[in-house]
Amino acid sequence: MEWIIHKVTNAGIYFLPLLIGVMAHEIAHGWAAERLGDPTARLAGRISINPLVHIDPLGTVVLPLMLYLLNAPFLFGWAKPVPVRMELLHGGRRGMARVALCGPLTNLMLAALSSLVYHGLMWSFRSAMLGHGSRWFLEPLILMAGTSVAINLVLMIVNLVPIPPLDGGRILVGLLPENAAVAVARLERYGMFIILLLIVTDVWSFLLGPLLQTLINIFLG
Template identity: 40%
Template sequence: MSEVIIVSFIVLIFSIVIHEVSHGSMAYHLGDDTAKRQGRLSLNPLKHIDLMGTILLPLFLVMLNSPAVIGWAKPVPVNFNNLRDRKWGELKVAIAGPLSNLCVALVCALLIRFFTLGEGMTLILSVAVIYNILLALFNLIPVPPLDGSHILFTFLRNYEVKAFLTRFGFFILIFALFFTPFLKILLSATVFLGNFLTAGKLLI
């Protein structure tokens, strides 16, 4: 297993944990303490591992020599009925995850862009930039179980479309990842944004 793959896997775990804790923290801020009561507002990766999304899918993508290794953590439990903001609460909780990843990517990109760092640190930060942008874009896809679906459902009033996406969204997602160029397109957009933020100083 190459150095980049090892760094990528560690960064991926770190990034998806931040992503999920951000969902729970926003829900807690809006009045729902479900995640807190279940111990999910923790940065301990063991509390967030999902067998499929955190272990099997990333390893499978590595074995396939995928251009990107993506995944997800066990979703943080949220009771939307407890949120004080009934109109926009679900959207705020959903968007908190991708926004946290974009914030991490931006901080890492600025460090690369404006500071002279060693090759090892630049590699780690470069991987963090790429994976956090990738996670943000990936999770904004408006298909369940991703965050984008909650954002879409905030505005979508068509029950039949909601029911269809809820029932078949996961299968649509898997098909798009493995049988279409979608992942390569997503990665190209990610690298473009990463190079833009770092002024072309990415090390990967």
């Protein structure tokens, strides 16, 4: 019973930052697309803070829960992708690259904001002005802020990997010459299988772990 209570308590600390991170990521895509001439996401009701319109059963629920229960070194997930019509974007493929880049940049900004909150809470926790009795409620908030830094850095790094349909793949398609861009775009149908394979085989951690740890040390050190 204690194990269940511990897991449920920790789940809130880990899953709330993940939910906010993936929602903000997708909202940023929709917002950027609208600024570049494509209102599709807005018309579909996807530029919204309502989590129900963003939840993807596999990416927002099943995969993060599996990684959490398996004590994976980091949590990863995704929300339901916002609809974007490239033919409506100013700049075509390059416009799509700009839309794609806004998602990881949003996660970077959330990581930076969470870092400021983390250091502010840590200062308050260590402050002599606070009695021991008033510090207990700060501990889960500090853990959540630190977790938010790590999760948003993971979302930024992973999404910048140049494999479609990840944002890095879409950015690559937008920057390459047309023939090469078409060849890379064809990988999209296999992209999620490649990504899941890399996660399951732990190659993901081997490739991205050192960079992630370096950034976490910078933001939380």
